[in-house]
Amino acid sequence: MLFAQDTKQPFLPYLTAVPPIIDGKLDDEVWGKAPSESNFKTWYPDYNKDMKEKTVVHYAYDKENLYFAFKAYDTEPTKIKSSISARDNTKSDDWICINLDTFNDQQSLYSFYVNPLGIQSDSRSAGGKEDENADFVWYSVGLINEEGYTVEVKIPLKSIRFSNTNPVEMGVIFERHVSRQAELGTYPPLDPKQGANFFTQTRPLLYENINYSRLFEILPAVTYGNLKTLDKGKLSSSDNQGDLSITTKIGITSNMIFDGTLNPDFSQVEADAGQVDFNQRFALFFPEKRSFFLEGRETFNYAGNILANPLVSVVHTRNIANPTVGLKLTGKASNNVTISSIYAIDELPDDSPEGGEAQFGIFRAKKALSNDSYVGTYYTGREIDSGFNRVVGSDGLFRINPSSTIGYLGLMSANNEFDSKKTNNGHFLSADYLYGTRDLSIIGQVFDITEDFETKTGFRRRRGISRVVGIIKPKFYPKTEKIRRVDISGLFAYMKDNIFNDNEIYEACIIRLILPGNFKYMIRYNIAEEIFQGIKFDKNAFETSLSSQLTKKFYFRTSYKNSKRIWYASQPYQGHGNDLSASITYQPTGNIFSSLDLTYTDFFREDNSKKEFDYIIARSRITYQLNRYLFVRGVVEFDSFEDDLTTDLLGSFTYIPGTVMHFGYGSLYQKNKWQDNQYVQSDHYIETKRGLFFKASYLWRF
Numbered sequence: 106m107l108f109a110q111d112t113k114q115p116f117l118p119y120l121t122a123v124p125p126i127i128d129g130k131l132d133d134e135v136w137g138k139a140p141s142e143s144n145f146k147t148w149y150p151d152y153n154k155d156m157k158e159k160t161v162v163h164y165a166y167d168k169e170n171l172y173f174a175f176k177a178y179d180t181e182p183t184k185i186k187s188s189i190s191a192r193d194n195t196k197s198d199d200w201i202c203i204n205l206d207t208f209n210d211q212q213s214l215y216s217f218y219v220n221p222l223g224i225q226s227d228s229r230s231a232g233g234k235e236d237e238n239a240d241f242v243w244y245s246v247g248l249i250n251e252e253g254y255t256v257e258v259k260i261p262l263k264s265i266r267f268s269n270t271n272p273v274e275m276g277v278i279f280e281r282h283v284s285r286q287a288e289l290g291t292y293p294p295l296d297p298k299q300g301a302n303f304f305t306q307t308r309p310l311l312y313e314n315i316n317y318s319r320l321f322e323i324l325p326a327v328t329y330g331n332l333k334t335l336d337k338g339k340l341s342s343s344d345n346q347g348d349l350s351i352t353t354k355i356g357i358t359s360n361m362i363f364d365g366t367l368n369p370d371f372s373q374v375e376a377d378a379g380q381v382d383f384n385q386r387f388a389l390f391f392p393e394k395r396s397f398f399l400e401g402r403e404t405f406n407y408a409g410n411i412l413a414n415p416l417v418s419v420v421h422t423r424n425i426a427n428p429t430v431g432l433k434l435t436g437k438a439s440n441n442v443t444i445s446s447i448y449a450i451d452e453l454p455d456d457s458p459e460g461g462e463a464q465f466g467i468f469r470a471k472k473a474l475s476n477d478s479y480v481g482t483y484y485t486g487r488e489i490d491s492g493f494n495r496v497v498g499s500d501g502l503f504r505i506n507p508s509s510t511i512g513y514l515g516l517m518s519a520n521n522e523f524d525s526k527k528t529n530n531g532h533f534l535s536a537d538y539l540y541g542t543r544d545l546s547i548i549g550q551v552f553d554i555t556e557d558f559e560t561k562t563g564f565r566r567r568r569g570i571s572r573v574v575g576i577i578k579p580k581f582y583p584k585t586e587k588i589r590r591v592d593i594s595g596l597f598a599y600m601k602d603n604i605f606n607d608n609e610i611y612e613a614c615i616i617r618l619i620l621p622g623n624f625k626y627m628i629r630y631n632i633a634e635e636i637f638q639g640i641k642f643d644k645n646a647f648e649t650s651l652s653s654q655l656t657k658k659f660y661f662r663t664s665y666k667n668s669k670r671i672w673y674a675s676q677p678y679q680g681h682g683n684d685l686s687a688s689i690t691y692q693p694t695g696n697i698f699s700s701l702d703l704t705y706t707d708f709f710r711e712d713n714s715k716k717e718f719d720y721i722i723a724r725s726r727i728t729y730q731l732n733r734y735l736f737v738r739g740v741v742e743f744d745s746f747e748d749d750l751t752t753d754l755l756g757s758f759t760y761i762p763g764t765v766m767h768f769g770y771g772s773l774y775q776k777n778k779w780q781d782n783q784y785v786q787s788d789h790y791i792e793t794k795r796g797l798f799f800k801a802s803y804l805w806r807f
Contacts (some may be wrong), residue, residue, distance in 0.1 A: 146294035261676030276307030320356030338779030401435030531558030568577030763804030
């Protein structure tokens with residue numbers, strides 16, 4: 106161990122025989138006996154300052170549940186930002202958070218967020234990355250009053266993974282966000298010398314005489330979908346089917362979970378928001394949202410924080426597009442070894458040349474070392490009738506002092522395409538150094554990816570390149586009320602394109618300002634090159650953005666970019682263009698949300714300034730939240746490039762994750778008409794597709 110960790114006095118929660126009623130009132134006897142903490146200090150925008158608003162947190166437990174109670178004082182309670190919203194839609198509100206390291210091994214965190222009206226968000230973090238798609242079963246209620254707001258939280262032990270020892274030792278950091286002040290604070294306070302690294306700064310929680318009760322869940326689900334498409338000028342049913350599925354979760358131990366599913370429902374309730382998909386060099390990346398893959402997904406994060414990484418993810422489960430069977434095992438194999446494994450049979454499309462199905466096998470193991478250090482290993486495989494793709498490798502993170510880490514990732518791939526007689530082997534190698542404190546951040550990275558490196562279970566963009574990156578970011582805290590913080594980043598990157606034996610340079614200067622009133626401003630200029638089809642192109646760019654939660658009802662964010670760019674085709678050429686994005690959210694009441702998102706991009710030839718295209722995506726969402734469980738949402742999206750208009754209406758009831766009911770209705774409109782036995786361009790939109798969707802599931806927990 107290269108440095109001694111500060112001695113941390115453990116929290117000793119109160120063991121109660123009479124559990125509190127989770128109603129947000131804090132009038133239960135247990136809260137008069139439970140210990141409390143109140144000395145919250147800021148960590149954003151600056152460290153170790155007294156928070157402007159006082160916070161008191163109590164902690165208790167019984168043999169099956171953990172309990173927390175917060176009293177969040179506020180001198181201006183009418184300005185508290187809160188809403189009766191859908192789950193996982195509270196990050197812009199005021200909130201409190203319980204960051205819980207259930208193994209106290211500094212490797213991962215559960216985060217339980219609650220806004221002032223008790224609406225929940227949750228996440229799972231590992232490897233320095235937070236996954237906000239995680240969902241757990243827990244309970245919370247919040248109430249706003251004349252002094253601020255109060256929150257009560259109940260976390261069943263069945264909903265989290267922990268070591269079944271006596272006492273059970275966990276780690277915790279309590280956190281609070283005050284939206285209008287753009288202020289974040291914690292207890293225990295974060296050390297400015299370690300920066301915002303929560304993993305190494307938790308305080309131990311000791312729970313004695315906890316009863317471990319084996320987890321067993323059954324989740325049956327029924328879905329029905331009907332799709333109509335335009336046929337000779339009339340909408341006709343083209344796909345009409347219902348499905349039954351069942352998923353089980355079994356707690357082998359308190360820290361090891363087995364999941365199994367047959368005929369799983371992997372439908373998404375709401376379609377991915379549109380992205381510009383024309384003249385893109387790389388495929389678009391969409392995050393995983395399907396519930397079966399979420400447990401233990403954070404263990405697949407690799408070490409380090411590689412910028413502009415051509416390997417976005419080692420395991421990207423959206424490659425398993427239509428599974429018929431899924432098996433998964435996640436948890437602790439021993440006190441310091443975590444594993445996560447997946448086996449799935451993926452049904453391929455009828456016209457696929459690869460055969461009827463693909464089999465996915467994925468394995469990940471991590472061995473915890475001192476502090477947040479670890480070493481890990483990967484195996485991923487995709488097997489088809491006459492071909493395969495396999496990747497094997499290792500990663501590691503080593504903390505060398507409170508402010509610094511070094512990390513590595515090394516992978517080897519073997520790829521045999523369908524009916525190919527040759528197996529191509531490749532590698533991806535990387536190493537990085539990270540330094541972070543209150544006043545300075547430094548990043549140094551190197552990586553090399555060969556032309557033959559391929560992954561069918563991960564997400565890779567570019568290959569055949571080597572790169573060196575260096576970033577230095579000093580942070581300044583002016584003694585003026587007009588500017589709260591200034592971050593200035595200098596970035597330099599040198600890259601070798603090994604396929605075309607040529608070099609690329611990237612240099613950038615970025616200035617970020619944090620201003621009063623929750624204003625954030627960024628300006629960036631970069632000098633850059635990119636090699637495509639053996640030709641070196643100019644990619645210089647200027648970019649700026651501004652965002653603010655202006656009032657508790659109104660939020661906006663806008664950005665603009667002007668840059669040199671490339672026409673990605675077999676005969677590429679130099680161009681230039683503009684990107685504009687804007688997002689406006691208006692919340693007239695606590696249960697009505699409206700948002701408008703606009704994306705615009707264009708492209709001009711450099712030699713003659715001819716406009717090749719412009720592309721607009723406009724997306725509007727209006728949500729009416731009847732209560733914390735039930736909402737109705739309408740979405741309208743316009744795509745100018747495809748000249749499409751889509752509409753979606755969704756009614757959704759979620760009692761707890763798993764116990765849900767959704768009803769959706771959507772249409773696609775295009776400028777077509779049926780004339781002379783063919784479709785021709787029209788001046789008017791007609792409905793060309795119509796879809797109806799229903800899903801219901803119920804979580805049985807024993």
